[in-house]
Amino acid sequence: MMAPDIVGDEDLEQLLNEVANVYGYDFTEYSKASIKRRINRICLLDKHKSFAELRYKVLNDQSYLSRFIEEVTVNVTEMYRDPFFYKALREKIIPKLGVNPYIKIWLAGCSTGEEVYSISILLHEAKLAHKAIIYATDINPTVLEKAKTGVFAINQMKLYTENYNNSGGSSDFSTYYSANYDHVSFKEYLRKNVIFSTHNLASDRSFNEFQLIICRNVLIYFDKNLQDKVFNLFDASLEKLGYLALGSKETIRFSHLNQTYKQVEKEKIWKKTR
Amino acid sequence: MKKVIEILVIGGSAGSFELLLKIIPRIKIDIKFVVLIVLHRKHNTNLSISELFRNKTPLPVLECEDKDKLIPGSIYFAPADYHLLIEKDRSVCLDYSEKENYSRPSIDITFKSASDIYKEKAAAILLSGANKDGAEGLKHIYQNYGTTIVQNPNEAEISTMPNEALKIFNPQYVLKVEEIIDLINNF
Numbered sequence: 001m002m003a004p005d006i007v008g009d010e011d012l013e014q015l016l017n018e019v020a021n022v023y024g025y026d027f028t029e030y031s032k033a034s035i036k037r038r039i040n041r042i043c044l045l046d047k048h049k050s051f052a053e054l055r056y057k058v059l060n061d062q063s064y065l066s067r068f069i070e071e072v073t074v075n076v077t078e079m080y081r082d083p084f085f086y087k088a089l090r091e092k093i094i095p096k097l098g099v100n101p102y103i104k105i106w107l108a109g110c111s112t113g114e115e116v117y118s119i120s121i122l123l124h125e126a127k128l129a130h131k132a133i134i135y136a137t138d139i140n141p142t143v144l145e146k147a148k149t150g151v152f153a154i155n156q157m158k159l160y161t162e163n164y165n166n167s168g169g170s171s172d173f174s175t176y177y178s179a180n181y182d183h184v185s186f187k188e189y190l191r192k193n194v195i196f197s198t199h200n201l202a203s204d205r206s207f208n209e210f211q212l213i214i215c216r217n218v219l220i221y222f223d224k225n226l227q228d229k230v231f232n233l234f235d236a237s238l239e240k241l242g243y244l245a246l247g248s249k250e251t252i253r254f255s256h257l258n259q260t261y262k263q264v265e266k267e268k269i270w271k272k273t274r
Numbered sequence: 275m276k277k278v279i280e281i282l283v284i285g286g287s288a289g290s291f292e293l294l295l296k297i298i299p300r301i302k303i304d305i306k307f308v309v310l311i312v313l314h315r316k317h318n319t320n321l322s323i324s325e326l327f328r329n330k331t332p333l334p335v336l337e338c339e340d341k342d343k344l345i346p347g348s349i350y351f352a353p354a355d356y357h358l359l360i361e362k363d364r365s366v367c368l369d370y371s372e373k374e375n376y377s378r379p380s381i382d383i384t385f386k387s388a389s390d391i392y393k394e395k396a397a398a399i400l401l402s403g404a405n406k407d408g409a410e411g412l413k414h415i416y417q418n419y420g421t422t423i424v425q426n427p428n429e430a431e432i433s434t435m436p437n438e439a440l441k442i443f444n445p446q447y448v449l450k451v452e453e454i455i456d457l458i459n460n461f
Contacts, residue, residue: 002386002410033359033367033387074371220340220356220368227341249339249353249368 005036006043011051012036018059019068025139026202027072029226035072042071066142074221075143078156079114080163081216082248086118087168088267093243094126097211103132106210106237108201109218110136113147118164119214120190121176125169129193135208137199144196150186154179201230206237213238217247224254231255238272245269277421279307279461280346280395283388285381285411287314287403289431296451298349299330302459307397309333309349310358312384314377314403317354324351342366352379359387375407385411389418397421397461399454403435413443423447423454 007015012035013028020026027035039054046067048054057064080086097103103123110116116136123129138144152160161173177184199207201218213234219227234244235257244252244261246268252258261270286293290313301309315323324337327349334348344350344364352358357369357379367387374380381400385408388396398415400408402425416422422445427433429450439445449457 002382002414005390031359031361031367033361034369034371037359037369037383037387038371074369076370076372217370220370224341247340247370249356251339251341254341 003040003044005040006048007036007039007051007054009036011055012039015039015051015055015058018055022059023065024203025065025069025200029202029223029229030221031223034221038072038074042068045071066140069140070142073140075111075140077111077114077217078163079118079152079160080167080169081114083163083166085216085245085248085267086122086163087166088264088269089119089245090122090126090168092264092267093212093245093269094122094128097132098126098128100211101131103128103212104208104210105132105134105212105214106208107134107136108199108213108215108234110138110144110147110196111140112143112152113150114152114160115214115216116147116194117150117176117186117190120194121164121169123193124190125171132193134194135210136194136196139198139200139202141198144198148191148196150177150191151183152186154182154184157184201233202226206233208237209239209242210237211239211242212245213242214245215247216245217250219246219250228255231257235260235272240272240274242272243269244272277461278395279397279421281308281310281344281388281392281397282458282461283385283396283398284309284311284401285313285385285398285403285408285435286311286401287377287381287405287407287432287435289402289404291315292431293401293425293451294327295330297455297458298327298335300455300459301331301333301349303332305333305347305458305461307346307461308344310344310352310384310388311350312352312358312379312381314379314381314407315354323354327351338366338368340366340368352384354379357383359383360391362391364391375405377405377407381408382411386414389415389420392420394419397423399423399425400435400439401425402430402432404432405434406438408435409438409442412439412445416443416445421446423449423457425454426450
């Protein structure tokens with residue numbers, strides 16, 4: 001049964017402004033259609049019967065805030081999602097990064113870590129892991145805790161192995177993890193060069209310069225204004241001739257970066273030219 | 275009674291691809307509305323569905339990207355493995371959240387979103403398929419005074435999807451493919 005919306009457009013605006021003022025989490029420039037759906041979904045999941053009920057809970061129960069953030073932001077992810085993207089990283093980008101004395105990669109919006117381990121494996125297979133650092137950031141501290149454990153459901157491994165093979169992986173994928181009943185743990189050495197940290201793309205500043213920034217399926221949740229701000233942040237955080245990689249349906253076409261970045265063939269990867 | 279529509283959303287699953295091969299080439303080139311297609315399909319193929327249809331019609335056929343503006347007289351496909359919602363300014367909002375009705379893209383989600391934005395000027399067709407995705411969304415369009423069309427289950431390769439819709443409300447039209455094509459060209 002498709003329930004009618006509990007939270008309307010004006011309610012949404014009010015709540016997002018209040019959350020920004022009270023907690024400093026600013027969702028006011030998120031895509032309206034998507035966040036409205038997420039918030040109405042929370043009402044259904046947590047059985048808030050009215051907007052007033054949800055608003056009271058969010059603004060008066062601080063322990064509910066982390067739940068709210070977890071459900072508003074989308075944390076669906078998989079290892080080697082879009083294998084062709086990873087094939088391009090593996091064959092065209094990572095070898096080029098190898099000429100640097102150090103390789104610094106920022107994985108923005110890393111969620112529960114599936115992409116972190118995917119990239120770490122690519123670096124190990126390219127024999128570049130010893131001089132690489134991956135900064136893996138997310139707005140949500142709860143998902144970062146999960147990412148740090150490297151524990152994923154075993155029933156995903158068939159898909160992930162297939163994705164890995166399609167990305168050009170030639171090792172036995174199961175050597176990267178150990179299996180325990182219903183879950184697998186990715187090997188400790190894969191996160192040795194990973195720094196996990198909270199970072200809010202909507203409000204936090206640049207914190208380093210990187211040769212590669214990967215931010216996939218995060219910008220789709222932002223409106224154009226916020227996307228522009230984040231593109232500026234990425235631009236400020238990327239070395240000259242560095243690479244920016246986005247999700248398969250995301251683009252810099254609408255941004256001023258379009259002038260100074262050159263797309264790497266057909267991939268959603270752009271090179272900073274100056 | 276003839277109604278002016280601004281968007282036609284077509285939802286389909288198993289058995290619908292062949293129907294689209296029949297329908298799309300015969301859509302008149304002077305349509306004044308957006309055609310948006312949500313088709314369940316396997317992802318992880320490097321082949322884009324819009325390319326398959328591009329030489330079948332003079333109308334532009336595009337696979338949606340984030341923030342694309344929906345322009346009347348164009349045919350859009352929801353990309354594989356994303357939900358597609360519509361913003362007030364009629365731009366596309368993609369969403370990689372949980373599957374709905376075991377599906378991503380979910381027809382329900384796009385039907386509902388189209389209805390919220392286009393209200394009575396939304397029309398939607400639910401074609402052949404093996405699950406119940408789309409039925410609730412189509413009903414939502416109906417309740418918002420939009421135009422609803424279900425493929426005649428007797429003709430559908432897999433009738434589950436049309437039948438699920440017919441179980442929960444009475445759409446304005448239950449039509450065979452030839453009749454659907456006539457209706458599209460008379461909007």
